[in-house]
Amino acid sequence: MLDATASALRTVGTESEPAPRAAGGGEKLIETLLLLCAVLSIITTIGVLAVLLFETVSFFTKVSFSQFFADAKWTPLFANKHFGIWPLVSGTLLTSVIAISVALPLGLMAAIYLSEFAGPRTRAFVKPTLELLAGVPTIVYGYFALVFLTPILQAFMPQVEAFNALSPGLIMGIMIMPMISSLSEDALHAVPNELREGAYGLGASKLSTIFRVVVPAAKSGVVAAVTLAVSRAIGETMIVTIAGGAQPNFTFDPRGAVETMTAFIISVSKGDTPTGTIEYQTIFAVGSMLFLMTFTMNFITQRLLRSSRGKGL
Amino acid sequence: MADSAHKIHARQVKAWFADKQILQGVDMAIPKNQVTAIIGPSGCGKSTFIRCINRMHELVDVARFEGEILLDEQDVYGSDVDPVLLRRRVGMVFQKPNPFPTMSIRDNVLAGLKMTGRLKKSEADAIVERSLGKAALWGEVKDRLKEPGGGLSGGQQQRLCIARSLAVDPEVLLMDEPCSALDPIATARIEDLLSDLRQNYTIVIVTHNMQQATRVSDKTAFFLHGELIEFGETDSLFTHPADSRTEDYITGKFG
Amino acid sequence: MGQSVDICGCRSKLGERLFHVGCWLAILLPLSMLIVLVADVAIDGIGRLDWGFIKGYPSRRAHRAGIWPAFCGTLWLVGLTGLLAIPIGIGGAVYLEEYGGNSRLAGFIELNIANLAGVPSVIYGLLGLEFFVRVAGLGSSVLAGACTLALLVLPIVIISSREALRTVPHGLREAALGLGCTPWQMIRKVVLPMALPGILTGAILSVSRAIGETAPLILVGAVVFITFTPEGVDSQFTALPIQIFNWVSMPQKGFMENAAAGIVVLLLTLLSINLVAILLRNHFQRRRY
Known part of the structure; x- marks a missing residue:
């Protein structure tokens, strides 16, 4: 800091400028402080990785890989312990697939409408209104799935149990729908008008222009929206915890109860689990699996977004 | 040598943006207390050239500079030079009037001093009146100094920006096409102003308007493709x- | 030429119209579900919503239980989270926008922030449990909860602050530098005053997300049955979503009513904080020259 102050004093202005408060040590200090704020994000990432890795390694000193990946039973809290992760993975995938099959058609249709048909005023109103859906706390959706949607589903399909994968999946679909519509709309909107005009010039109808030209041109943006939404669905916790049940069944039947990875983490930590026990380490091992799955999705999203920007879309 | x-x-001023060379090695001596116009x-490269003088060029990430620029006797690219202090001696007025929108007229004039922590409260009123007076704006705004600077007309805003630069008390004033966003009447006001200011300041004005150069400047430089083609009275x-290229340009054969 | 070609296009018009209707359904279905949701919660919960419920403490009897400790806990959490996340988030955003430029470090931080924004909140809970609660020794305190939530909302605060900083015209930065300002003087006196309303609105909206977060708080050990309000940052705590979650898990119907009433309070809290952010922005915008 002294050096910097000294060099500031030796600078151009010294003859005519009395006591300038210029680029002295203070400037450098502030820049460093601001840099630290930004670097905290890197520290957070390192923290997440370190915590997950540390506890997961301890977990695998007690449980072998084959017990984890080659068993179809998950009963770590029982006397007869099984550590097969697949029931949790299947529960997670099942609810996520249900959510995406609701969110993708709705979200894409809404995006196409907003980008290709709606006027600026409709868009200015509908877009933020849809985004309200993403702002509702998930615990509220969980309550709604359990208390409102499940009884309705049961009225139509008697086989649906009180806790099931279908109801939270559907609600989750509604929740992530604005994520898909918003990002896809950005991508569709960025498609240059010349492409549309080119298609019209060939005599294409509006619909075939949209589906043959505009949507394909915006493909990577739309796919990025979907991968982001999938990641969100995989990581969603409270809806599936409340309405999905807590039974790690290795099943793809949406009418029965399931347990997702996130729901398992919650069900263990509701109680008091002492550090160092296998139960405690289990939630970190499951957390690592969850992190890997969501990170892969986020990574693909970032890649796709970057490549779509690179093309000037 | 310096005189x-x-x-x-x-x-030998050379400048680049990324791989694109903008200035090809310019040698030029700018006279003191006169108005020098740069056309082309x-x-x-005329704007880039004056942005090299107060080291605004290097603010762009991909910008690069080579050569030497002396202010009086001192190389402004010397290792011990602080560009911040340099810019207090070499002020700049930009193409589009850009008064600070969150500040009043008065605060805009004082902005340079206030922001750099060099304002003595007792002198503030005098500086505001003097600077606005030099910029020929005092009479028009003296009753509404508390109003926002953005509420003035385009020409008034540009004179406010000139007053803002003068308040810092620079020795050199670089003007980058200061009238290109203004109407003819506002332009005339600024041109009148330049002839008053030249007594105390060294002024370099970039302009694409050749009539303006003839009206306001003592010397004129003609730039083409990053080179100084001709420089004279x-x-x-x-x-x-x-030079035949100068002739072609001023007679409107290209450009 | 082309006399025999039909140019009325009735078929394609019909298809387009059908598609149009489909699109509207795609928009109206989720929105009507939102309305149904709010109505359902309000109808379920309105009967329990009175002053006694707000000021009440947890109880084994549904009709005597209240949310006062949870409500206070939530306010503590949001306040502390804002105190931590907003200054750091703005600082990080200023660095990336004004200093970082195209440096590799800035690019890496940016990518990292984008990835962090996609990490599930339950994972932040695991980090908070291991790091803040155990390693840092904060225990299951309000502070541990707030630190965890602050890390969770930090990426969103940074992203929204950067957007606000980008609305400041480049010419104003140049003007300030041209007057001999140092970079920090330029930021402090020109850029931040102009961007602040946008930054604050975005920051408050981002931090308000912490209100609804449940999973990370369960992990850091928010207690459910608590009969006092937090007295300091090291106090044990509960929060509205935790209390709601607890009631939802109860078999008795009375507790479901409590959960609905709690949700109404939660949504109203969320709404009023968002309203404050929007009023703040409008207030500043009117004052803006």
């Missing part, structure tokens, strides 16, 4: 250009 008649000496077609450059 008392010239304020700025540029030697778009993209000839304004009258003789426009009446008897030495």
